Amino acid sequence: MPQQTPEYQTHERTLNRPVHFVGIGLHSGRSAAMVIHPAPSGTGIQFERVDVAPGKRIIQAHWSNVSDTRLCTVLSNPMGVSVATVEHLMAALAGCGVDNAVVQIRGSEVPAVDGSAMPFVRMVESVGTRAQSRPRHYAVIRRTVEISIGDSYAVVLPDSVPGVTVSINFADRAVGYQKCRIELTPGAFNSDLASARTFGFLADVQPMRASGRALGASLDNTVLVNHGSVVNPEGLRFADEFVRHKALDLLGDMSLLGARFVGHILAHRPSHRLNSSLLVAMLSEQNALEYMTAADLLGYAGSHGGRTNFRRRAHTLAALVNPVRGDR
Ligand SMILES: [Zn+2]
Structure with missing residues (x-):
């Protein structure tokens, strides 16, 4: 292709x-x-x-x-x-x-x-x-930045095509280990991520409601998981809808940069806290980002020999994203 x-x-x-x-x-x-x-x-x-x-x-x-x-x-x-x-x-x-x-x-x-x-x-x-x-100005990732919080981590890498690779690992076998890699080419957001819904576990519902959270959650707006099954009668929109939703959340949080990023983000077990910390890390690291116009970007993509390098590095990093039993 x-x-x-x-x-x-x-x-x-x-x-x-x-x-x-x-x-x-x-x-x-x-x-x-x-x-x-x-x-x-x-x-x-x-x-x-x-x-x-x-x-x-x-x-x-x-x-x-x-x-x-x-x-x-x-x-x-x-x-x-x-x-x-x-x-x-x-x-x-x-x-x-x-x-x-x-x-x-x-x-x-x-x-x-x-x-x-x-x-x-x-x-x-x-x-x-x-x-x-x-x-429009784009935030081009020029240097690798990585962070971890507990068992979660994220790495941003230079790449001429914006994209994300996200993995999750939940103990419930209805979710389990899932990984998705999305390059944000035209139409990819709409076709691959936009319709992935938020999800939750039945066992968490009562404790969350007791503390005043998830009060508006229902099967109309949440995929509910219970002991290896999806409760919603309509089932899933994608076999790996859970990890796609995490990728959607990551992109939503990354948009708080105030400019579209150009680079690749690898995230394992991302959370809003991890996403937000990643933004802070990217902005704190000197020369990690460079703001460019679309015209600058054409030159960058054309001269960027790093595409092959990127693939090798991403492969190495992705190999570190291993499922851990019981990880959640
Ligand atoms: Zn979400």
């Missing part, structure tokens, strides 16, 4: 028209109404909590505003106003090529919809996007 090349859009993009959603939050169980508005170049993705006082409403979708990563990614502004479970929406906006948007939300958590990014993708695609005046 011929190698597809990624689509390096030359300019920032926004939506053509606003799109509306209403739904309940996965953790809060509360209803939230949300409108995604087009926004000028340079805005980035901004959340606007229309249910709080003016002057405290804006929360920039930026890695520096991540305030909690225990179950989902929560963003907070310096006034302590927050918005939770941003990751699927953020992944959808990045996947649809939206650089600038204002997400007005009445409520503290992004609606779960079906537990994947696909409903957001469909809504954005229903209005389409348009190019804006400002050239």
Whole structure:
């Protein structure tokens, strides 16, 4: 099969028209109404909590505003106003090529919809996007950066094609060890990741609810696993839907970089905490990232002899991603 090349859009993009959603939050169980508005170049993705006082409403979708990563990614502004479970929406906006948007939300958590990014993708695609005046800048990974937290680890590597390799390992045999490698060529996000749903284990439901979490979770927005079986009557959307969802979460969290990354990310047992720590590590490591326009990138991809090198290195690193029995 011929190698597809990624689509390096030359300019920032926004939506053509606003799109509306209403739904309940996965953790809060509360209803939230949300409108995604087009926004000028340079805005980035901004959340606007229309249910709080003016002057405290804006929360920039930026890695520096991540305030909690225990179950989902929560963003907070310096006034302590927050918005939770941003990751699927953020992944959808990045996947649809939206650089600038204002997400007005009445409520503290992004609606779960079906537990994947696909409903957001469909809504954005229903209005389409348009190019804006400002050239888009890409965050090109120039040096290997790696981090680990407990049994989880992540490595970013230079590559001329953006992509992710994710592996997970759960004790429940309905999930088990799964690994996926996705190159973000045109259409790959929509076809391979966007519809993968969030998941949970029946045994965790009562303890989570008792502590005020997962209050909005249901079979409509979560794949529920119980002792080796999927409880949802419709079954899975992909045989390896679980690891694909982890890749989706990773891309949503990576979009908090504020620019699209160009490179490859390997992550074993990723969590929102690992993803967020990886961003901090990439930004703290000197010369790990270089910002380039699409025109610069064409030169970079053309002259980048590192593609073969990358494959060898990725292979070596991937060999380290071994299943560990009982790992979860
Ligand atoms: Zn998720």
